[in-house]
Structures are given as structure tokens and as C-alpha cells.
Amino acid sequence: DIQMTQSPSTLSASEGDRVTITCRASQSISGWLAWYQLKPGRVPKLLIYKASSLESGVPSRFSGTGSGTEFTLTISSLQPGDFATYYCQQYNSYPWTFGQGTKVESK
Amino acid sequence: QVQLVQSGGGVVQPGRSLRLSCAASGFTFRTYALHWVRQAPGKGLEWMSFISFDGSDQSYADSVKGRFTISRDNLNNTLYLQMNSLRPEDTAVYYCTRWGGGSSGLDYWGQGTLVTVSS
Numbered sequence: 001d002i003q004m005t006q007s008p009s010t011l012s013a014s015e016g017d018r019v020t021i022t023c024r025a026s027q028s029i030s031g032w033l034a035w036y037q038l039k040p041g042r043v044p045k046l047l048i049y050k051a052s053s054l055e056s057g058v059p060s061r062f063s064g065t066g067s068g069t070e071f072t073l074t075i076s077s078l079q080p081g082d083f084a085t086y087y088c089q090q091y092n093s094y095p096w097t098f099g100q101g102t103k104v105e106s107k
Numbered sequence: 108q109v110q111l112v113q114s115g116g117g118v119v120q121p122g123r124s125l126r127l128s129c130a131a132s133g134f135t136f137r138t139y140a141l142h143w144v145r146q147a148p149g150k151g152l153e154w155m156s157f158i159s160f161d162g163s164d165q166s167y168a169d170s171v172k173g174r175f176t177i178s179r180d181n182l183n184n185t186l187y188l189q190m191n192s193l194r195p196e197d198t199a200v201y202y203c204t205r206w207g208g209g210s211s212g213l214d215y216w217g218q219g220t221l222v223t224v225s226s
Contacts, residue, residue, distance in 0.1 A: 001169070031210075032210075034212030034213070036152070036212070036213075038146075038152070043202060043216040043217070043218060043219060044144070044152065044202070044204075044213070044216055046207075046211075046212045046213060046214050048212075049207070049210060049211050049212035050210040050211075053210070055212070055214065085151075087151060087152050089152070089154070089212070089213075091212070094157065094166040095154060095166060095167070095168045095169065096142075096154040096157070097154060098151060098152045098153065098154060099151075100151050101151040101152070
């Protein structure tokens with residue numbers, strides 16, 4: 001199975017900050033990576049697919065890069081509604097796997 | 108609009124069975140692959156299972172393989188998850204979710220249903 005490792009596990013930031021989350025795969029997944037946002041009491045929301053494609057309706061301050069085994073999610077200017085937990089997920093091969101999550105909290 | 112409405116959760120004793128349902132509307136159900144994802148209390152997201160658009164192909168996480176069965180009814184636009192031999196570690200919120208197709212991710216999610224396995 002492909003293991004997905006995110007860093008950091010928790011990130012403290014302020015409104016307006018540039019935030020970067022890293023996701024590493026235990027083997028190459030080409031560009032088959034998605035990013036999701038999860039807030040308490042809400043359902044997961046797809047942000048990025050195919051490593052760098054922005055899902056329709058998602059603000060352009062979210063961006064994704066990477067291929068192979070290393071990927072990043074960047075929020076260019078953190079907004080109040082962005083405090084949440086973010087997950088990467090590989091869909092290169094079954095079983096699909098998620099990273100352990102990165103919680104973005106208010107500094 | 109796309110909707111996935113879940114039902115069937117609840118409290119069940121270890122070793123018993125439960126079936127989750129996910130009723131879809133707002134899209135051509137028979138042309139999309141579907142998945143189940145869960146989140147245990149205080150834990151992260153865990154992918155559970157996949158079924159192809161026509162039901163001919165399935166895949167499962169090792170943690171549920173042999174105990175859970177995914178199926179779909181393309182006439183009634185409904186996805187199912189039959190969960191047998193339930194264990195306390197299966198306690199979680201379960202989500203049905205649609206794979207957007209091609210290179211897309213999991214683009215629409217059900218509201219989630221809580222399954223609690225406890226004696």
C-alpha cells in the first residue's frame with residue numbers, strides 16, 4: 001500500500017499568512033493526488049485534484065504543486081474560513097490512501 | 108443539484124451487521140464510480156471501498172476486506188455498504204462520495220452517518 005505522510009501535523013498561522021503543507025508518498029504516484037479541507041461538523045471539500053488543478057468554485061488563493069512523491073498545498077493569504085484540517089489523498093492505485101492530516105490553527 | 112443522502116447508521120453490538128445506504132440524485136448515477144470513506148472519532152479520513160460505475164469492479168481497504176461489501180442499484184440510484192462482523196474500531200462517521208471521473212477527485216459527499224459499535 002502507498003503511505004502518505006503530511007507535514008507539519010499542526011500549523012499555527014495568522015490571517016493573511018502564506019501557508020504551505022507538504023505531502024510525501026512512499027512511492028511515485030505521478031500526479032494522482034487530491035487535497036481536501038475538513039472543518040468540524042462539515043463534510044470534506046475537494047480543493048485540488050491531479051496535484052495542481054483547482055476544483056470549480058474553490059478560491060484561487062489555494063494552489064497545489066508536485067509530482068512523483070512530493071506535493072505541496074499552498075494558501076497564498078490565509079482567510080478566517082481557512083482554519084481547518086487539510087488532507088492529501090493518492091488515487092494512483094488501490095487501496096487509495098489519505099495523509100494523516102494537517103490542522104491549520106489560529107496563532 | 109448533486110445530492111447524496113445517507114441512511115442506516117446507529118449503534119450496534121460487536122459481531123453484528125449493519126447496512127448503510129446512500130441515495131443519489133441530480134446526476135447520471137450509472138455513469139459514476141462511488142466510494143466510502145470514514146472518520147473515526149478524533150482520527151483522520153480513511154478510504155474504505157470503491158465500486159465502478161456498473162458495479163463490476165470493487166476494491167476494499169485491508170481493514171475491512173472480507174467483512175464489508177459495497178454494492179449499487181443503478182435502477183434506484185442507491186449505493187450500499189454491508190458491514191458484517193463489526194468491531195469497536197469500526198466506530199466512525201461513514202461518508203459516501205462520488206468520484207468525479209477521469210483525473211478528478213472525490214467531488215461530492217454525503218452528509219455522513221455515525222456508526223457506533225459497542226456492547
